[in-house]
Amino acid sequence: MRSVIESPVPSAAQARVIAAAQKLFARHGVGGTSLQMIADELGVTKAAVYHQYRTRDEIVLAAARAELDILAAVVATAEEEPSPQRARDALIDGIVDLTVDRRRTVSTILGDPVIAGFFDDDEQFREVMHQMRRLLVGEDASAEARVRLAMLLAAISGAATHPFVRDLDDDTLREQLSELARRFLGLRG
Amino acid sequence: MRSVIESPVPSAAQARVIAAAQKLFARHGVGGTSLQMIADELGVTKAAVYHQYRTRDEIVLAAARAELDILAAVVATAEEEPSPQRARDALIDGIVDLTVDRRRTVSTILGDPVIAGFFDDDEQFREVMHQMRRLLVGEDASAEARVRLAMLLAAISGAATHPFVRDLDDDTLREQLSELARRFLGLRG
DNA sequence: GTCTATAGTGCGATAGAC
């Protein structure tokens, strides 16, 4: 089942603003990134950036939304798999790929307290989370299942930025994350 | 073995600044917290805060260092356990307690990109990480052990702030985190 | 240890020309 919630598709110029913002958020944090920095990164003036988005908050929201859209696409692809097992595996691999490809970006942006606040009551965010939960632990709503799920998602995105794994190449990291995530999820009491 | 690296002990007034800063960092992010906000939180003026620390960066560093000191104390306590198994269990429980007690604080502060940069070449940080590594996976330096360790630490601190577990009470969360962490670490290929 | 007052800078945001 596809998500019924659609984000507005950014124009090419907006997409450039978003990409610049995400890059800077990952390096300096959301609160540590100014409009001037985004403009400089793009090689234009602040006024040009304001032509794409009316406030700084809109840029932050659009950048966070774009990150969430990528995750939603991974979830939607996984849901098209024919069996629950294959859907589960596809989701894990999708999240691992996404995280390793973008290393700091995903965890820093989705982990930022300001963005977490934005998403607190966000319908798309809740739907994506709900879909992931159903794919990974089914209808099990026990405390154990929820903690296990939260740990799994935090482990994948958090581990990719950890100093312990900094000198691992992407392929090795992907392989290990995927394998360990699958085994962690398969744990039975 | 105790850490040989000691942080300067903050005065009472400095400790209040640090506590206020940590609270605000958790809510607004490091870059999103101004000196004015810290002063307001304490009910004093900016000049009074500047009397304790000469620059904003020093406050950020002191707050991060204080967080690291707590973690270092947990590691030191675990190292005094008589057997490797008990040391490992004590470390896991210590990290879980720390994370649940302080929920957003630990992961937001240690996960902030600016603070991660501060700690990149920090000796105390490296030593604490090294000690944790030795306690949890011994001398195993394989890619698998390193990824497993990074995942474990990210899973504990990240899961505590995850929306999936928001409505769990502290005791339940502690119990589940501790149990699942121990099982994850015990996984054998 | 806290205050008032202030300097200097960079911020978010807007107006209007091209």
Place this chain on the structure above:
DNA sequence: GTCTATCGCACTATAGAC
């Protein structure tokens, strides 16, 4: 879609009185 120019404001930081 980009620019220059500007407004008003909040910021970091300092000086000096109490």
